[in-house]
Amino acid sequence: MLDVGYWMLDVGHKINPESKIQNPKSNIQNPKSFMEPYIEIKNLVKHYGDIKAVDGLSMKVMPGDIYGFLGPNGSGKSTTIRMLLSLIRPTSGQILIFGHDLAVDRYQTLSRVGALIEKPDFYNYLTARKNLDILGKLSKVQNLPARIDEVLAMVGLLGRAHSIVRTFSLGMKQRLGIAQALLHNPDLIILDEPTNGLDPQGQKEIRDLVKTLSQERNITVMISSHVLYEIEQIANRMIIIDKGKALVEGNVHDLINGEDRQVTYIVDNPEALRQMITGTPWEAKFQKSSPDRVWFKITKDEIPVLTAFFIEKGVKIFAVEPVRSLEDFFLQLTENETAN
Amino acid sequence: MRQLINIELFKIFTKPRTYIGFGAIFVIIVAIQVGIKIKGDEMVGMIIETLSDKFIFEGKLINMYSVGYIILNTLWIHVPILVALVTGDLLAGEANSGTYRILLTRPISRVKLIISKFIAGWVYTTMLIIFMILLSVVVGGILFGTGDLLVMTTKVSILSSDDLVWRFLAAYSYGLLCMTTVAAMSYLLSAMSDNSIGPIVGTIALIIGITVISTVGKSLLEPVLPYFFTTYLTSWQKFFDTEFTMNMISHDILIQFIYIFGFFFITLFYFRKKDILS
Numbered sequence: 168m169l170d171v172g173y174w175m176l177d178v179g180h181k182i183n184p185e186s187k188i189q190n191p192k193s194n195i196q197n198p199k200s201f202m203e204p205y206i207e208i209k210n211l212v213k214h215y216g217d218i219k220a221v222d223g224l225s226m227k228v229m230p231g232d233i234y235g236f237l238g239p240n241g242s243g244k245s246t247t248i249r250m251l252l253s254l255i256r257p258t259s260g261q262i263l264i265f266g267h268d269l270a271v272d273r274y275q276t277l278s279r280v281g282a283l284i285e286k287p288d289f290y291n292y293l294t295a296r297k298n299l300d301i302l303g304k305l306s307k308v309q310n311l312p313a314r315i316d317e318v319l320a321m322v323g324l325l326g327r328a329h330s331i332v333r334t335f336s337l338g339m340k341q342r343l344g345i346a347q348a349l350l351h352n353p354d355l356i357i358l359d360e361p362t363n364g365l366d367p368q369g370q371k372e373i374r375d376l377v378k379t380l381s382q383e384r385n386i387t388v389m390i391s392s393h394v395l396y397e398i399e400q401i402a403n404r405m406i407i408i409d410k411g412k413a414l415v416e417g418n419v420h421d422l423i424n425g426e427d428r429q430v431t432y433i434v435d436n437p438e439a440l441r442q443m444i445t446g447t448p449w450e451a452k453f454q455k456s457s458p459d460r461v462w463f464k465i466t467k468d469e470i471p472v473l474t475a476f477f478i479e480k481g482v483k484i485f486a487v488e489p490v491r492s493l494e495d496f497f498l499q500l501t502e503n504e505t506a507n
Numbered sequence: 508m509r510q511l512i513n514i515e516l517f518k519i520f521t522k523p524r525t526y527i528g529f530g531a532i533f534v535i536i537v538a539i540q541v542g543i544k545i546k547g548d549e550m551v552g553m554i555i556e557t558l559s560d561k562f563i564f565e566g567k568l569i570n571m572y573s574v575g576y577i578i579l580n581t582l583w584i585h586v587p588i589l590v591a592l593v594t595g596d597l598l599a600g601e602a603n604s605g606t607y608r609i610l611l612t613r614p615i616s617r618v619k620l621i622i623s624k625f626i627a628g629w630v631y632t633t634m635l636i637i638f639m640i641l642l643s644v645v646v647g648g649i650l651f652g653t654g655d656l657l658v659m660t661t662k663v664s665i666l667s668s669d670d671l672v673w674r675f676l677a678a679y680s681y682g683l684l685c686m687t688t689v690a691a692m693s694y695l696l697s698a699m700s701d702n703s704i705g706p707i708v709g710t711i712a713l714i715i716g717i718t719v720i721s722t723v724g725k726s727l728l729e730p731v732l733p734y735f736f737t738t739y740l741t742s743w744q745k746f747f748d749t750e751f752t753m754n755m756i757s758h759d760i761l762i763q764f765i766y767i768f769g770f771f772f773i774t775l776f777y778f779r780k781k782d783i784l785s
Binding site: 249252253254255256273274275277278280282284285286288289290291292293301302304305306307344347 | 510511514517518521522523604605606607608609610611612613614615616780782783784
């Protein structure tokens with residue numbers, strides 16, 4: 168009924184900091200992998216004096232991905248993104264975007280990339296439309312007035328096109344930031360912590376917008392965040408970095424499902440439940456019990472299987488609480504890295 | 508490139524701070540002219556009295572030209588501040604407001620951006636000087652009419668009104684050249700800073716500082732004074748010498764050009780490699 172070995176195989180790969188990222192499984196599973204990556208970073212390094220902000224980072228973003236770029240504050244996410252957009256010069260390493268070397272062919276690559284880096288800043292004394300007009304002219308957007316209307320409508324700001332940006336809330340500025348990133352019809356957009364400072368409703372709106380862009384407009388998205396729940400909600404692939412180094416890269420689903428998490432079952436009779444699992448594969452997964460609870464260490468996909476098993480055996484289940492989250496996973500990885 | 512320059516000009520002329528310069532020039536010039544209109548005769552009376560044993564004066568000594576000459580004397584004092592107010596903000600303002608991030612992630616060259624911003628800053632400087640000339644001529648013409656110009660430097664020169672238009676145009680052009688040097692210096696400081704206050708205050712501090720040190724410690728700085736562009740800020744007065752020749756000013760013009768290109772190319776070199784961290 169349950170092949171634990173299979174689930175354990177299907178996880179992302181821990182990365183040796185000294186080696187390049189390897190994910191041979193994704194090459195087999197994902198047909199997109201045969202295409203040229205939209206972003207390919209090779210052994211990227213950035214030093215600020217003695218400080219290594221980015222330390223030999225390598226990664227690939229494939230066409231169609233919503234690629235989560237995760238790491239705690241100060242892990243090198245923004246520095247990497249700024250290097251991807253040629254705002255910062257790498258100390259060493261190579262960045263290929265759409266197969267072109269960014270250091271050699273900056274204009275051609277940037278004309279196909281939209282970006283929103285950290286907080287959305289605009290010419291506050293100008294209207295939303297005028298800001299987009301300036302940026303559209305710089306990107307040589309054809310039929311600009313109509314395109315401005317289109318992107319403003321896409322982010323729900325058409326009614327505020329003629330408002331001075333200074334009067335916008337942070338959420339509106341964030342949406343305008345996405346509008347400017349979409350203005351020149353890019354194939355790839357890079358969003359650096361786009362939900363920072365937004366309320367839950369604003370965060371959901373941005374997540375929904377990113378999903379829509381990916382699904383309906385076939386735009387590849389690279390999105391950085393330290394809010395791990397956010398990446399879990401929208402990304403299909405992700406990388407976790409810390410201290411400028413990659414810790415793990417892989418399919419979000421595989422990474423989350425492949426790792427065990429602690430799940431609490433609140434039941435009527437924990438002692439009877441313990442006896443039920445004796446001699447089954449679940450016995451190995453049992454952790455501890457209390458007068459009204461039992462704890463197991465299982466994968467996400469095992470939760471419904473185990474729950475169904477208990478129901479079949481007539482156990483009264485009042486609640487199932489998975490404790491394991493991507494955040495725990497992330498913390499575990501960063502702690503391991505620190506310990507190493 | 509034209510598109511970039513137009514965009515930069517649009518940004519300059521939609522910023523309220525740009526009009527502080529025009530407003531300040533309006534207030535200063537009109538105040539000088541009104542002051543001269545009220546108290547000018549008294550002032551001229553004193554000058555005439557000291558020279559009455561050597562010259563006989565006829566006609567209006569207070570006229571559009573003499574007032575224009577006085578206004579030119581104020582050029583190096585307040586116009587650098589007004590120039591720096593805008594040119595010091597051209598790059599630092601983008602850093603300060605965070606707009607570098609949306610600007611430099613567009614497919615535009617940093618070199619073109621630097622050139623277009625500098626040209627836009629120069630257009631603003633030129634318009635400030637033209638505004639100064641227009642105000643000086645129009646209000647001066649209405650209030651005082653025309654006449655000959657009495658210039659007292661190390662000698663006394665009396666210049667006929669027929670001979671003055673070219674001299675004023677040349678003096679204002681030289682003034683524009685000096686203000687371009689100020690703009691270029693301010694622009695360099697702007698590239699190095701992420702806040703507009705630094706370049707603006709830095710420019711003024713450098714100009715006033717060097718000028719004051721040059722005056723107070725003249726003997727000490729004598730060997731290096733010829734190499735400071737501030738030494739030549741008042742060289743426009745040479746155009747009002749009755750024996751003026753281009754040789755008298757060509758060295759001064761050359762120094763200003765060297766500084767302009769020097770400041771500009773350092774800005775270009777620095778900005779091309781600058782990491783945008785703002």
